[in-house]
Amino acid sequence: MSTHPVDLTAETFEQMTGKPGLVLVDFWAEWCGPCRNFAPTYAATAEKHPDVVFGKVDTEAQQELSGRFQIQSIPTLMAFKDGTVVHRSSGAMSPGRLDALVKSLKTLDVAYAKQAEENKKLTEQGIVPPGVHPEATWDEGDSEWVYGATDPKGRKQGPYKYWRADGTLCNECSFENDKPHGPFKRFHESGEVSQDGDFVKGELHGPRTWYASEKFTTERMHENGVSTLVRKTVMVYEHGRVTGVTHYDGQDRRVVPSTGEPYPDRPEGIPLEAELREDLNQWSHVELNTDGERHGLARFWLQDGQLLWEGEFVEGQRHGTYRSLAKDEYLDPRVKFDEGRYEQDVACGKWTLLDADRQVVLTRDLGVAQAEAELSASPVFSNVPRSAEAWREYAATCVAARKHREALLALARSVAMDQQVAPFLELMERVALPRTPDNAKATAGEALQNAADSSSALAETLVRGGDAGMLLRAHAVRLDQLDRPRAALDFVNAALLVAPERTAFLFTRGLVLLNMGMDSHALKDAEALAKAEPGTATFLGTYARALFPVFDFxxxxxxxxxxxxxxxxxxxxxxxxxxxxxxxxxxxxxxxxxxxxxxxxxxxxxxxxxxxxxxxxxxxxxxxxxxxxxxxxxxxxxxxxxxxxxxxxxxxxxxxxxxxxxxxxxxxxxxxxxxxxxxxxxxxxxxxxxxxxxxxxxxxxxxxxxxxxxxxxxxxxxxxxxxxxxxxxxxxxxxxxxxxxxxxxxxxxxxxxxxxxxxxxxxxxxxx
Known part of the structure; x- marks a missing residue:
């Protein structure tokens, strides 16, 4: 058989799907993004299973076929075995899930599949299929047959059973006053247990365990990137809240969920309650409140056991002491660690940079914490212009009050007025953490990615040593979106003066100028951009013409x-x-x-x-x-x-x-x-x-x-x-x-x- 997907047409479809053996068919279309994304997975799985036919139907070119099978969404995957439809699902699958599906379909008994289809037809007619309690009723919401008792008030009470449309048992549990209470089990179509655990008055409590099956099943386990090598997953609940998750292979060995490889040995010094965060390649231990927010101490370690950072949280916000590994982050190469504090997610107060022996290299006072409500109401974001001298005077009052963020922003506006950058840079030298240029850009970039809509977060990143040009430009973008173009123009002009080599800032200024109705000035910025960024310059020029036409006949x-x-x-x-x-x-x-x-x-x-x-x-x-x-x-x-x-x-x-x-x-x-x-x-x-x-x-x-x-x-x-x-x-x-x-x-x-x-x-x- 071919190890590549085969294009099927109305003429070849019956011949191919009617053959003995397993045939998969992917219904797709060129315009469908998920279809295009799924195509490499489908092709790669075909190479792994040369004994299976992998077909593809272009729904645009083969509308008769897609109509016959009532294809409503794409991609839709159908499977035929010995000419019988044995599977149908919509949506793209991960490589692991598709591979597991193919393996399970190979073991599927066609006689069972035919009986399941007959039972589904009975269900569609409202007839209880064989294997289901004759007094069961169909639950349209869950698409399951259900049988159990109710009390005089109509509340579910006592043991309950649920069956799929094909007649197979899928769930057993108990109810008390309409809430699940006590042990429960779910089942694969084969009858094997797929899940078990306990409810306490409607909430999961204790271990809830998923079990994989080698046989065909519609029960899902390998979701969200979990490897098919994982054969058991245990999720621990505390009255409905997840407190831990562990994964095991077929030999009951703990494994890493994404790969199925053995769980790494815990480095010395890492507490037993810490878990490996695969997405970060780090060990972590985080205390949570009842809402699942960080509350208390959060600690993260590198894989070798070295503490990466730890900080205190209150109701999901950084609040309290903070310390971290800081290798190659600061201008002084002796700095290996930093320590400071946060108040409501804002870095503030005295911060200390330490060498490898934890000796102080230097300190900075980041000033008082200024939350979003206070800072966003500051005159520094007003659309009303002031003279450079007035802005410097306002900055001085802010420094006296240790409002260093506000002072820096006021000086940035003074820069835009008289092009004198020195006062701004001098205050940065005094109150901001001195990062390397690369780390300053990375620090600013993280803020732009996670908090570009927060004046407080952008200003806080400035005193933490983030790249000044990037952050001032970000303030300009935010203010422009808030329809404060005069203030936005000041900040982007300051950004250009602080970082004159950043020609990309001209684009931001051009957009601000257009929002101010200054199309001729914006066109000049487009001309200045043309050499470095011709595409951006063209866009800016076209936008100016589109936005400001001549209103004649x-x-x-x-x-x-x-x-x-x-x-x-x-x-x-x-x-x-x-x-x-x-x-x-x-x-x-x-x-x-x-x-x-x-x-x-x-x-x-x-x-x-x-x-x-x-x-x-x-x-x-x-x-x-x-x-x-x-x-x-x-x-x-x-x-x-x-x-x-x-x-x-x-x-x-x-x-x-x-x-x-x-x-x-x-x-x-x-x-x-x-x-x-x-x-x-x-x-x-x-x-x-x-x-x-x-x-x-x-x-x-x-x-x-x-x-x-x-x-x-x-x-x-x-x-x-x-x-x-x-x-x-x-x-x-x-x-x-x-x-x-x-x-x-x-x-x-x-x-x-x-x-x-x-x-x-x-x-x-x-x-x-």
Whole structure:
């Protein structure tokens, strides 16, 4: 037999699966990520079992086969033995689990499998199958037959038994007042015990043991990376809380769960309660509270038994003393250990760096702990600018109060004001732990990965010696997300001055500048990035063009083209209805414009600002409706309202862009060539092409966003440019702008070409 998976078609499927022996079939599709990830596992397992046929069915190419077997999700794995279906499951499997499944299916008795299928059919008909107590009832939630007594209040009481749909016993336990209480057992289909343990008033208590089986079973044991060499797993519970887990092989020897190899000898000095953490390659002992959070002393050792770190915890937070191995972490090569303390996860107070003999090399005062609530309310994160001198004065008051984190951040803002880096670096020298450059980057990187949304954590990492440039940039990103672009700009400028070699910071500054409406400055950063990071520079430039278009009469810039058929010849709405919708677009645009203007000082010159369209509203803004309307037999929601409060500049511009696009094309459809209230409906000759183009382009963007453009490739749909870039080359992060742009245009044309519609903001006109 072939040791490689075989592609099956409708013509070859019956011949292959009807053969004597075991045949596995993987139902998959090219577009399915889990299918592609599972493919190497499937192929590797095929090589290990040359006596088994491994087939594959492409559900896209073989739709008749996938329909016949009712394939609802992929990957789906089916197994046939001697022409009989003996297994079916959905979802990708790990190599160990697939290998174990194949081995168990080899031992499966086909006669038993056929009987099991017959029993399942009886269950589907509501008939109790052989082997199940005749008075058992079907539990739809657990998909099991159940038999046991209840008390006068309807509570489960006494011994209970459960059976699978195929009639095999799967569970025996006892209940007391509707809660499991006492010993329980679960069983493999073969009748072997798969689990046993004890409940106490509804909670697992004591050892709960899993037993593997060499025979076919649907009971799961080798989950989450546990090796199939593990044949027994014991999990110890204390009133529902797991307190320990051990794994054993077939000879009852304790093993490492991921590999099944013998458990390593415990180094001298490692307490018996410590367990090996495979994921860390470390020994650990952690005290927990009833919620499973660290509470008390946590200790970790290297495999050789050397203490790596230990620290005190209170309700899941570091709080108390801390000490750790610190080899090659600090600038002074003599440092081998560090000691200090935490308060509510924040390093604070006196920290000491020690040599190999535990002699003091140096100390640093990290200052008082400042939790998230206090620090996030600090003026250092305010969007209101101050002079460099004012920031330095504020930093001095913070130093006097030992608020060193806040002082450093205040000096960072002073750096942005006068480009004087020295005061910031001098304070870092005094209050921050002096790490090596590589370790400083690693320390900052860990904070960015685990706590980038915490002002306190980022500031705390600064005094712990994390890379200043990375952390100041992280503050800029966070503040930009909080719509404090002025503060964000100060921090990213400080980052560039502290670490001028980091050209990547220019990208962050470019994004901040765009959020401030300073597109020309952002484009300069894009130019500066071009040599070092051309791809990033291109993205920044395209984003600037997409976000800040020239708001002129857009239909004048392109000729409508569509390959769709049966296009409308003219609008179906009346002039009065069109004027009403024009004024709704104008009302919305004026709301957005007012919100944008409110972000700047009066008189600011902003070339990208959406135009004043108040001339379209001679009687003032019109009402924007939010209502349910009946269209034919359908109830449709209409929501024309617009809430701009709290919106950032990019979102406001995207709203303006979408409404402006729809408005100008609506006026074009009436025969206008500028933004005025239409006095007649005189559609251009290519009206239908424009209507088709709106839908075709919206579909094209959606296809690119959802499938990566596979639909367009298959259909040969033509491309187009957006913000000066071909749609197939547009960065995925910018597709949302294009989608919104054409979604508004499409909704407008849907409304315009059907007289039954009442508004472009009907929910049934929006979406794909």
């Amino acid at each position: 857009w239909p004048a810039k392109e000729k409508p083209v569509s390959t769709y058929e049966d296009l409308p010849e003219k609008p179906a709405q009346t002039l009065d209805a069109i004027v009403r919708i024009v004024q709704k677009y104008a009302t919305r645009l004026q709301l957005v414009r007012a919100a944008l203007l409110g972000r700047f000082k009066p008189g600011a010159v902003l070339p990208w600002m959406p135009p004043d369209v108040s001339a379209l509203l001679p009687a003032g803004p019109v009402e924007l409706a939010e209502e349910e309307v009946e269209i034919g037999e359908d109830s449709v929601s209409v929501d024309e309202t617009l809430s701009v409060a709290g919106m950032g500049l990019p979102d406001l511009i995207r709203l303006a862009r979408g409404d402006w696009n729809a408005l100008t094309w609506l006026l074009w459809a009436c025969g206008e060539s500028k933004v005025v209230l239409p006095k007649k409906v005189a559609p251009p000759a290519d009206f239908g092409q424009a209507a088709g183009m709106s839908s075709q382009r919206h579909w094209r963007v959606r296809d690119r966003k959802v499938t990566g453009g596979r639909g367009a490739q298959a259909s040969g749909a033509a491309g187009f440019e957006f913000a000066g870039v071909e749609i197939d080359a547009l960065h995925p992060n910018l597709l949302g702008i294009a989608e919104q742009h054409y979604a508004e245009m499409q909704a407008m044309f849907y409304w315009l070409t059907d007289s039954h519609n009442v508004s472009p903001w009907q929910d049934n006109l929006r979406g794909s």
